[in-house]
Amino acid sequence: MSISSELLARLKDPELLTAKGYIGGKWVSEAASGKTFEVTDPATGAVLAELPDLGVEETTRAIDAAYETQKEWAAKTAKERSVAMRKWNDLLLANADDLALILTAEMGKPLAEAKGEIAYGASFIEWFAEEAKRVYGDTIPGHQADKRIVVLKQPVGVVGAITPWNFPNAMITRKVAPAIAVGCTVISKPAEQTPLSAIAIAVLAERAGIPGGVFNVIIGTDGPAIGKELCGNDKVRKITFTGSTEVGRILMRQSADQIKKVSLELGGNAPFIVFDDADVDAAVEGAMISKYRNAGQTCVCANRLYVQAGVYDEFAEKLAKKVSESLKVGSGFEDGVTTGPLIDEQGLEKVKDHIEDALSKGARVVTGGKPDERGGTFFQPTVLTQVTSEMKVAREETFGPVAPLFRFETVDEVIAQANDTEFGLASYFYARDLSRVWKVAEALEYGMVGVNTGLISTEVAPFGGVKQSGLGREGSKYGVDDFLEIKYMCLGGI
Ligand SMILES: NC(=O)C1=CN([C@@H]2O[C@H](COP(=O)(O)OP(=O)(O)OC[C@H]3O[C@@H](n4cnc5c(N)ncnc54)[C@H](OP(=O)(O)O)[C@@H]3O)[C@@H](O)[C@H]2O)C=CC1
């Protein structure tokens, strides 16, 4: 088991990385199966680490540790939990340069974006450290003269948190922070492509004095088996997941036997609508952020860009110019790079397939359209015009740097098209007319609506979707609700 000496040499604090999982406050350097797996840099294919491939046996151990610790952790005062979390937040921020470096190495996003993710990830710890102290109950006037009713909120218990590769830091903290703030304990299962960020987060949790067993990390490649154990073990009371809708469905089915609580943050197919009365330059700026952030690999990325006929040509021309002039493809470590590699070959194939399908049905490439000349999984930022609803890009999440532009005429027509999907995560539109702004925002069947902005993610707002994009909300004052049970006491004989 090892970490590349080249990667370690780049870190100010090489102890942030260790080739181990973290169970019950102990570092685990060998899998019971004896298996190992490699983590590679998606920009170069270079091996960054060889790690123990933890599986069901270690997951059960982590569940036991989390279970044994939970009551003790919940019995601490909210302030005690909050103080440890504040320390954890401060350590993440103090080590942001190293954490970003690790993140870029294993995931590929540009270093500046990775630094932004570390601040974003830490913000959930800071926010929920504060919210820990505000888990209020209720008193309710009794329904009979001699009765009084009190509502308590208590932690759900042990939580299984399964996260994807596209935000290797922030998706972990967005789940773990609210859970531990209210007194739950967690088994975190990061994506097999990006376990190093999770390990570094655990090192800092340990340094912050978060007791062993509160936050456990299972690194491994057998997601289905680990997921099955988390869903099937009755010591786990809740599953929280970010990733594909397909896996979300499996986890929900597996959780059904024990009526386990589930929070799901799944795929999207975000519409981005530009109306005739919009500030077109602002809409172009918004599209650049919403579409091309993380090389198009976020669940809230604009997937379908609907542009009203009166501004279609102007928007297409300005967006294509901006894309070709301001985006630079390359390794996330190179200066000025805005677009890193796609995570893997499968991601690249999906992007190619969507473009080929669109072109075969009459779409036109205005800029980009091909794998980047540097090879690997790098892809040129792309703008397509003359896109129609018969094309795959209209129905499936592309998860890559491709902006397909659909033309529309009326408000009713675009609302119908925007809502014609099983997904309902993020949506965006640009308009100035106040009445239109309200009506469109209300008509969009999505959990989140960005109005005249392409960036909606923040720890202070409720993040989540409707329809097949998920269940529950993360971040904000609502973010603790999914980790709490409501208990009511009826006091008689008063
Ligand atoms: N909503 C979102 O934010 C995201 C959406 N996606 C979408 O999903 C597509 C595929 O990406 P992918 O990374 O494969 O996403 P997955 O949903 O397959 O993976 C996300 C996480 O779930 C784990 N996992 C996989 N299968 C199971 C299972 N049966 N039970 C429990 N856990 C499981 C993975 O583990 P392991 O890594 O070990 O397989 C990983 O930790 C993308 O192209 C994109 O469209 C992807 C990532 C994020």
Ligand SMILES: O=C(O)CCCC(=O)O
């Ligand atoms: O794409 C995702 O999986 C999570 C959304 C990222 C964000 O919070 O903006």
